[in-house]
Amino acid sequence: MTRNRRVAVASPQTRLDMSRRRSGVRVAMPHLAPADLERARRTHRLQLRRAVATLALLALLIIGLPAVLAAFPVLDDVRVAGIPVGWIAVAVVPYAFLVVLAGWQLRRAERAEDS
């Protein structure tokens, strides 16, 4: 078995950047074949629409829930299993919501890619 020499791991961009600094040559800028370009445009539009829907639901949680808790302090006095509802709303509910939202967005984003 041979001993491998350790080398620095760099990303493709860093390697490009470093070689460019040495040689002073600019690398070719990205381009897409016309068929790919059309497909990419479609996917981009579809993904953007789906992302906006997910972000709107996320905003509902992080903007809406604090506003609701501020508007209805009575939620602190209502108790479920001895725990104030206002506390459950910040300690448990958001995580259940986030897990469902993550699964939903993942499925829709993958389907948008497959179509």
Added chain:
Amino acid sequence: MIAGAILLVVVVTMVIGARGVAAMRTTSDFLVASRRISPTLNAAAVSGEYLSAASFLGVAGLMVKDGVGALWYPVGFAAGYIAMLTLVAAPMRRTGALTVPDFAEARLGSPALRKLSALVVLVIATLYVVPQFKAAGMVLTAVAGTPYWVGVVVAGAAVSVTLALGGMRAATYVQAFQFGLKMLLFVAPAIWLLLQVGADTRRGALSPVEFTRFSHVTPVEFQLDTQLTITEPTPVAIGGGPEQVLAPGTYPVEAGATWTFPTGSSVPEVAGAQRPGGETWARPLLDPGGAGHPVLATWSVLIATVLGTMGLPHIIVRFHTSSDGRGARRTAAITVGLLSVFYLFPAVYGLLGAVLLPELYLSGATDTVVVALPARVDGGWAGFLVTALLSAGAFAAFLATSLGLLLALSGAVSHDLLPGTTLRRLRLTTLGTAAIVVALALPAVHLDVGVLVTSGFAVAASTFCPLLVLGIWWARLTARGAVVGMVVGLVASAGSIAIDLFAGTPPGLVSILFGQPALWSVPLAFATMVLVSLRGRPPAWAPAAMLRLHLDERRP
């Protein structure tokens, strides 16, 4: 006995460090691994790197200090991965970029933007890593009774030794193992505490009463210079002296002093803090220091944490170990699930801490509530054992995040800011950075871990978030727009945080706008980037550079 706990922590540190060395023998191991690792394992590694001392200790500490509203911090920490999943994970992986400076180069082809991004990495990583060292110092202080500076220096030495042994970077399964370790060392003690405290304490934790009278003889060892206000004649023994009765008035207390309050005496008020258990304390909204704008403060913290996560330099590099864009997206989605389980538990420590150790609000050591609880509940060997487990977990959290951040920091310095790179210089830079961070952590003792970490998130949300989101989704973004927008976001966020830290701000609305600037600095940065870009013309290849990030790697 205490020495045993410290020894355990150090041994655990060494074991983790040694596993790191074993795992990163060669470069090809790292590169090949990137093609084999499943999204689940990778998500565990992301979570392992992400769960820092701020999550392990800071959230529960903030809860004792600021109230139930502090639970919004972990909600933001977890929700950040929804933003990551939706907007960044897959396209970012497809650029092949390891860091944000890399991304700037790949998408906009501007070396100046690369340098500016590296500078922003420095600011974010410093704001994030200094409180990690502070937390490590506080834990060692609480467990071993050493002065704070000894704790910070020992923590710095532990990091340096681990780095000298080879670091624990580049090894996904080590970070994944770290996640399992932290999960176990956080959840098991929480359940043990809940069973051990008895039904009365559990009921008391759910119906908190304001901490106005000491329920038992309580020695308070002040960690900070504190201004106490006494409203009724209060008996107290200062520094082991005889008991004396203090008249109502204001008393300065120096850090290091010990005051012992007898049973039933009234609890003094601390300037700029509210007593645990009161009415405002129990409200599920953030109102630090009673500034009076709980909704604004909560929103600001949430915007910073949700939008800042995607710009954290030590996290973004982890997504590169996914095999492709889809893998990166799955990793982000699974990470949401893993973090959601972990973040159910800081509330346990916070609620029990507010009932059993409310005096931490006086001593200024609320960040140590997690490791202080077991000894309060059980004075015997079981309590000691659980303290040792929690200290080990907190130290593991500190190490995982600090090592990642220090390497990101020194990577930015030696890759992006200085020309040419060698492995030796990378390592020297890392050790130098560790020394600087120790020096910065020493005067940071009075800052809350969770708050300072959130400042790091606020800077990331005001700089890298607009760059990544617009860069990935908007073809008209120009390099000039990105530069101007990032400078504006950096100056607005880091500038107002610096003013709040060093010059101080009057309490109320102003202190929220400066202390937690994300609410206005993020929209400002986005608007600047869009407006400046609209005034210029993107190069002809810009649409292709953006659209290729949305193409699935597999041909249809």
